[in-house]
Every structure is written in structure tokens, then in C-alpha cells.
Amino acid sequence: MDLNFNRRLSIAPMLDYTDRHERYFLRLISKHVLLYTEMVTTHALINAGADRFLRHNPEEHPVALQLGGNNPSELALCAKMGEDAGFSEINFNCGCPSDRVQSGAFGACLMKEKNIVAECISAMQKAVSIPVSVKTRIGVDHDDSYEFFIDFVKTIAETGCNTFIIHARKAWLKGLSPKENRTKPPLLYDYVYRIKEEMPHLSISLNGGVQSLNTVEEILKKVDGVMVGREAYENPWFLAEADERIFGQKSIAPPNQKALLKAFLPYMEEQLKEGCPLTMMTRHLFGLFNGIPGARRYRQIISEEANRRGAGIETVIKAINAVSEI
Ligand SMILES: Cc1cc2nc3c(=O)[nH]c(=O)nc-3n(C[C@H](O)[C@H](O)[C@H](O)COP(=O)(O)O)c2cc1C
Incomplete structure (x- = not known):
């Protein structure tokens, strides 16, 4: 604690x-x-x-x-x-x-x-x-x-x-x-x-x-x-x-949103293995690329494909790849 x-x-x-x-x-x-x-x-x-x-x-x-x-x-x-x-x-x-x-x-x-x-x-x-x-x-x-x-x-x-x-x-x-x-x-x-x-x-x-x-x-x-x-x-x-x-401390944030989502992948994989549906995690990720080219396609993949039964980590990777390099 x-x-x-x-x-x-x-x-x-x-x-x-x-x-x-x-x-x-x-x-x-x-x-x-x-x-x-x-x-x-x-x-x-x-x-x-x-x-x-x-x-x-x-x-x-x-x-x-x-x-x-x-x-x-x-x-x-x-x-x-x-x-x-x-x-x-x-x-x-x-x-x-x-x-x-x-x-x-x-x-x-x-x-x-x-x-x-x-x-x-x-x-x-x-x-x-x-x-x-x-x-x-x-x-x-x-x-x-x-x-x-x-x-x-x-x-x-x-x-x-x-x-x-x-x-x-x-x-x-x-x-x-x-x-x-x-x-x-x-x-x-x-x-x-x-x-x-x-x-x-x-x-x-x-x-x-x-x-x-x-x-x-x-x-x-x-x-x-x-x-x-x-x-x-x-x-x-x-x-x-x-x-x-705000805290005057060294930042731990990844260099950009793509790197952040990649850093979240191992956690999502672990949760999927435990039987947690992908959408329970991806539903929080809609706003991540707002304003960046490819964000619409990203949101589309997350909202349509990640909801499907049995959707796996490859759906998130596909969504990440839809976004332009930042
Ligand atoms: C979807 C949603 C759920 C919320 N649930 C709670 C809650 O469980 N407990 C609580 O104290 N406030 C809850 N709030 C209020 C927020 O904690 C916060 O007081 C409010 O959104 C104002 O802050 P903001 O303008 O930064 O959003 C909720 C707000 C939203 C948008």
C-alpha cells in the first residue's frame, strides 16, 4: 500500500x-x-x-x-x-x-x-x-x-x-x-x-x-x-x-499515444488469458488518438471488431496500425 x-x-x-x-x-x-x-x-x-x-x-x-x-x-x-x-x-x-x-x-x-x-x-x-x-x-x-x-x-x-x-x-x-x-x-x-x-x-x-x-x-x-x-x-x-x-518528478509516460497503447498490450493479453473480454478494456480507449490522422478508422476497428466474441489482441494491433506514425 x-x-x-x-x-x-x-x-x-x-x-x-x-x-x-x-x-x-x-x-x-x-x-x-x-x-x-x-x-x-x-x-x-x-x-x-x-x-x-x-x-x-x-x-x-x-x-x-x-x-x-x-x-x-x-x-x-x-x-x-x-x-x-x-x-x-x-x-x-x-x-x-x-x-x-x-x-x-x-x-x-x-x-x-x-x-x-x-x-x-x-x-x-x-x-x-x-x-x-x-x-x-x-x-x-x-x-x-x-x-x-x-x-x-x-x-x-x-x-x-x-x-x-x-x-x-x-x-x-x-x-x-x-x-x-x-x-x-x-x-x-x-x-x-x-x-x-x-x-x-x-x-x-x-x-x-x-x-x-x-x-x-x-x-x-x-x-x-x-x-x-x-x-x-x-x-x-x-x-x-x-x-x-504537477509533481516535479521524472515522467514515465511513453513518447506518444501509439507507444502507450503498445505498452498496454501485455496487460490486455494477460486479462484475455484470464477470460476477460477484450471490449472491457478497449471501451476505455476511444479518445486516445483524437485529432491524429487515422483516428476514425482506429475507433471503427475498436468499436466494431473488438466487440466480437473471441476478439483478441490482434484487433488492437490492427487498430494501432490504422493510425499514422506520430
Ligand atoms: C460517467 C461518470 C460517472 C461518475 N461516477 C461517479 C462516482 O461513482 N462517484 C462520484 O463521486 N462521482 C462520480 N462522477 C462525478 C465525477 O467524479 C466528477 O465529480 C464530475 O465528473 C466533475 O468533474 P469533471 O468536470 O472533471 O468531469 C461521475 C462522473 C461521470 C462523468
Whole structure:
């Protein structure tokens, strides 16, 4: 387990996106970026067991496990399972507004239940020795004032939790789809900057709408970390300079996207041997060559041929060869 990690840049938890294959792939581009799992609910983890939801490769580290739930003792149990499985941090989801999540009364609707959140965090902190962090919005529904937000953060911070990742827009619990809730409510970075100013002892990471390392560098002048979601998924190559520019370390990124995909081949072969369908891995690779001649043909091969039953590594090699030399 890697506990000596740095939060200057992290990749957001994204359901259906940041699975173990995507995380392994991103790790080939940056050694230092902090990765997050998809959200795992306590219900799923307790019922399905660690193997299905906590499986990951040691190469992914540092990697944080995100949990969703609202029952302190179940969360404590799941946090311990996560620590035992080798995760570097447990992150508590207080930001997801989907109906499915709300019907379980967790995710963003917990922003209205600060005392329950505090109990959940305390229970997890008692159960593990790795850090426990919170990912939250700046508000929900009409509870969207700065006073509401700081009151929520203060209540959680009283438990001793000092790490907050803040998606800098509020969520509407009714009327907007999860996708709309990631675009329609305006981004208010000032809430995040202000809370860092007023509570400087907390580690504050800003999330939402960040699309370049230039922006990451600007935001890092004001807070401790930046979390990037969709841009990292759709355009993973943007991470290629992250180790040098954001962490001040030597880059491990291959020289170009083709070399990166070639470096991913041995992993894909190993997974295929274990019976994992090719498409489980290639579905994450659509955006890799955007803007490069041959990208369309590449995407076509990946979307049509890699989906076929029994498709093997030769399909990926064919797709790589369709792209011009970079
Ligand atoms: C497909 C998708 C799935 C997501 N799943 C989760 C999740 O499981 N847990 C969570 O806290 N946030 C989830 N999010 C929200 C992201 O973590 C992030 O807060 C949001 O996308 C804003 O960051 P961005 O503008 O950099 O994408 C998801 C976002 C997307 C696009």
C-alpha cells in the first residue's frame, strides 16, 4: 500500500469508467496521479464480497476506494475491507445525485444530513488507519449558500477528517439527470477557494470542469489539489506531462499515444488469458488518438471488431496500425 502519495492531481471516481482496467491504463501515463475507484456501495460490497468489487492490480497504486452508504457500522466494515485489500485511502461519496443513490438515501442528499455524515466518517476513521476523505458538492437544492457549505464542512472536520474534495457546483436532487447535474448548475470555484482561505489547515481539492494542465497549475496556486474526471477519460493523453509539471518528478509516460497503447498490450493479453473480454478494456480507449490522422478508422476497428466474441489482441494491433506514425 502506498501511503506516501500526493494529492496535487487526482482522477475522479466515475461509475462504469474508472474500473481496474482504466486505472491500470492511466497509470502507464502518470506514476504520481492519485486514482479513485468507481463508487462501491456498502450494500454491494457486503453482499457480493471483496473479490468482485475490490480487485485491483498492485501497479495501480496509489489508489483510493470510494464508498457510498449511510450506515456507520456498514461503512466501517467496508472501509476495513478496503484497507485490507490494500487501498491507500477511503473516500466517502456525498456528491452523487442519481435517483438510485437517493433512494438508498446516500450520495449528495447526505449534504442535508451533516450529523449522519459525521457519524459515518467517525466510524470509518475508527476502523482504519489509512486516511478517510469526503467528496462533496458545494450544496444541494436551495441549500446553496456559502454558509450552508462551510457549516457542512466544519461539522465533518470536527471528526478529525481533514481531506475534502469538492465538486464546485451544487446538485439538484429532483428534476435533473446525473449528467445534467454535471453541467447545468454553474461552477462556483470561489466557494472552494474561500473555504481553503478560511480553513487553511484542511486539504482542499477542487473538482469540476478542469480540462488542461495549465488550469490545474492555476488552481493549485489557491488549493491543495485538483481532481479531474471527464477530461482524463475522454482525452487521457493530457496526463502525459503531469508527473513533470504537477509533481516535479521524472515522467514515465511513453513518447506518444501509439507507444502507450503498445505498452498496454501485455496487460490486455494477460486479462484475455484470464477470460476477460477484450471490449472491457478497449471501451476505455476511444479518445486516445483524437485529432491524429487515422483516428476514425482506429475507433471503427475498436468499436466494431473488438466487440466480437473471441476478439483478441490482434484487433488492437490492427487498430494501432490504422493510425499514422506520430
Ligand atoms: C460517467 C461518470 C460517472 C461518475 N461516477 C461517479 C462516482 O461513482 N462517484 C462520484 O463521486 N462521482 C462520480 N462522477 C462525478 C465525477 O467524479 C466528477 O465529480 C464530475 O465528473 C466533475 O468533474 P469533471 O468536470 O472533471 O468531469 C461521475 C462522473 C461521470 C462523468
